[in-house]
Amino acid sequence: MKTQKFLLTEQEMPRQWYNIMADMPTPMEPPLHPGTGQPCGPEDLAPIFPMNLIEQEVSTQQWIDIPEEILDKYAIWRPSPLFRARNLEKALDTPARIYFKNEGVSPAGSHKPNTALAQAYYNKVAGTKKITTETGAGQWGSSLAMCCSFFGIECKVFMVKISYNQKPYRRLMMETWGANCTASPSTETKAGRSILEKDPDSPGSLGMAISEAVEEAVSDENTKYALGSVLNHVMIHQSIIGLEAMKQMEMAGDYPDVIIGSAGGGSNFAGLAFPFARDKINGKNIDIIAVEPTSCPTMTRGPFAYDFGDTVQMTPLLPMHTLGHNFVPAPIHAGGLRYHGMAPLVSQLILDGIIRPEAIHQLETFKAGITFARSEGYISAPECNHAVAMTVREALKAKEEGKEKVILFNWSGHGLVDMASYESYFRGNLADHDLPQEQIDAALKDLETLPKPKQAK
């Protein structure tokens, strides 16, 4: 029998996270204070985040020790298995060798607990009593709910309204893990009320939910805010995915020619890709592809600009690819990919030519997800199907070219709580959304008065 799973023991789990900040080909431009437009110091972030996480956010240290308490809890689901997708290879009749890292094995069903656990731990150490956050599909909110429960911290989640209605079971998972979940925009915050005044039927967006969560955090000194993607410290925590994958690819006797991840704020993609991107920065030839939905084309159609992370302009200005903080994407089922911005580290590496962004329409992603489910068995989250669809494209290209490529992708989460989206697909109720340029131009108008990064095109 041929090997399909490459497994590491707890003892082989990496003991340090990787921080790509130490290896960036171009130095990062700093975040700016939302009021003054001047570079943000650690003290400016202190009302929102605990100081130990702020230190990680600005750290240029290449390797960061993972505390023993985090390793003990990581061991609930880590190391995660690496699979050789032999059945998918056969179904596609491709000469490519396809591998995927299965992050769906965590109790919450995705990669999100890798950073939720770390953030809950560092908040606990700093004395935080309550954490607020936003969630799109509910993967992040449920992950944070679980990890707050591990450390006895209260958790409050603002869930984008469209997903709140589409995914009731995610809300119940949050409740099971002891969190309080509210549909956003809500009447509980000033930000929510001002949005509802302008648009009572707003489907919500991650930008709006972040505004609500940040507002609640800054109004109480024992409450902090946690973000599930975008920021540097999140990318650091997620690097455990790629570090494990490197050891597992070595066990398999292969090295990837192509690395693929879906990208909402960039964290599962970066988690898998950054340790390999270090090799690319040092001369290796790897095609590293970040995949986004065509209806929220942050990387492929958004400029590199300074923008707020949220709708009501409370967060620092970050240098990133963005569609504008007021951009509201079509209500596609991949809720976790409906974010207007992209991680500054991912954005910078796109400018540097280390990462290649691609956008894919919704229907192609479901079609690919079903091919994957009918060959490998696993049912993917709609976000994750973007990585699956790109993998299928690359595998078919390898077939056309008659090339024996090695493709590695991040299977970022299962879709067992997202079956309503599959039902919409099967019943013919899903459509592709072409985004008119005028809609992007209108949203980008809000950036005109903001400071510009030096590398703005």
Ligand SMILES: Cc1ncc(COP(=O)(O)O)c(C=O)c1O
């Ligand atoms: C399964 C899954 N994959 C991918 C994403 C996208 O987020 P990120 O780009 O931070 O990995 C999400 C976000 O909710 C998700 O739930």
